[in-house]
Amino acid sequence: MQIKENILLLGGNGFIGKNIIAYFKKNNSFLNYHIIVLSRKFQHKRDVDIFYEVGDYANKEILDALFSKWNFTKVFHCATSTTPLSSGNNILNDINGNLLATICLLDVMKEYGCNYILYLSSGGAVYGEKHLNTISEKEICDPVSSYGVVKLTIENYLRLYQKQYGINYLILRVANPFGKFHTSEKQGVINIAIRRALKNEIIEVWGDGTQSKDYLFVDDLVKIIFRFLKQGVVNKTINVGSGEIHQLNRILNTIKIYLPILEVDYIASKITDVKDFCLDISLMQSLLNFEFTQFEEAIRKTILFEKKRLN
Template sequence: MVKNILILGGCGFIGTNLTVELLKRGNYKIFIFEAKKVIKRNLDQLSKVEFYDGDFHNENDYEIIFKENKIDMVIHLISTTIPLISNQNIIYDIQSNLVNTIKLLNMMKQYQIKKIAFLSSGGTVYGISKTEHKESDSTIPICSYGIMKLTIEKYLHLYNYLYGINFLILRPSNPFGEFHQNSLQGLINVILKKIHVGEIIEIWGDGKVVRDFIYVKDLVRIIVDLIEKKIQNEVVNIGSGRGYSINEILNIIKHEIGDFPLVYKETREVDVRSSILNINKLRTFLNINLVSIEEGIKKTYEWLIK
């Protein structure tokens, strides 16, 4: 039976890859809601989906999707901020992400849509509590972006309790790979793009910050696998379960791609020193076989230079 899935933010980095994965499975009719001026990539695949454009701030812009179609599930990928700049305008972060998501949940209640998958953030919700994070660990974000993600998670629990809307909260680590375009976040992609155009690589701090990275095609495959296994009302970390320092990533890139100019700059306040996701819970749901970071970096660079 074909299921109708609405992807909010379906033309972004993760959204584009997720759409490709869903189309590959062949069991879904996909509707995408995106901003009017967004650049659509991978058009040969995206021609197979139905587009609605508008402003997430205006719920009337996406209500038409619910009026015209029987949506089985919403996948919420929209975020109007990134960790680096979210503390600069916290009120905007609250209004554009938290308030707008609550409006979305109210509309789902109105149209009796009982399933939502939400892309939270494994890299920011835990904050500085410890090195390796389980889903049950304390959450002390140090940026507004992480606080909004965590608060939305709490409202998903509330709407499940009050109205029976089932949720799947996804806490990814740091994805990299094809269709990434943001020049302000996504360490591996930003470095590879700068290498490709001959720019100097700038590293904030001493390069000893540790992160958990996951190849985006692994990430979206896991998301769809969780949906198809009907995992719901759960919070799930999605990462590699292994940490790499920025210096280690630089050395891997040098080995796979070649040398490049590099400078180190002052540490940023929003950077947690170490963040690795414990994926034991994920392994109870799925068998996890990930692309190696070396292979993922090679694939990403090959896509970039095409």
């Protein structure tokens, strides 16, 4: 009989976290794992077979109680309390709520012998404006927001804890994800544009819409995460994106094919927004052979999700 492993999922009530839970539940390859979600907010609609705990992962007493109860072997860290834009409003809150909270988590992991953490970093924010065709993991990072600085600093502490305490990490620098279970009105232009069109509202676009970025369908992201988990990939920092760029105006025109009512208001760009980037995914491709969902098909599926959510 195979012993089940317990995974602590931070950010399980968020966009990517909910997709991780959905994939986990429908994939029989991971029946030997239990997922326990720690969330700062109570989740009224809960998934069967997923355990939910309410609390802040910055609170050591809460973490002590959870690690004592569940004996976690892995942590999936998908949580963040800020966005690139909001992080500059109160940098101390960004540091306390994300950086120091993660160090608290790492100390508890060390204390209880949990030696694996998956961390979702940012494929745009940590690099900053690079003006390169593609950005590899070897590029020097130069963030333009507190959000990016904190993400990068957490990465460095993960490497430090691996060297000093043997806690294995997997850092994924993720491109702009979109797809089902997205709810934010502050980040994620594809979902927000679709939602605005369905509500007959105007979408605000920073700049003139010519900015081109790497976008990743969240279904693909989650499949990649679990492929890495299954293959036992550790102690690497990996770009996870589509390896392709899509100009925002062209994305909006694609959405208009399905939702002609979409209206756009172009406003001044924000200094915290990385305007153009495409991730070099050569390392990711060397580790797994992956076939991405076609971009227009991903857009269509996202529209179907947003329609269902509003009905």
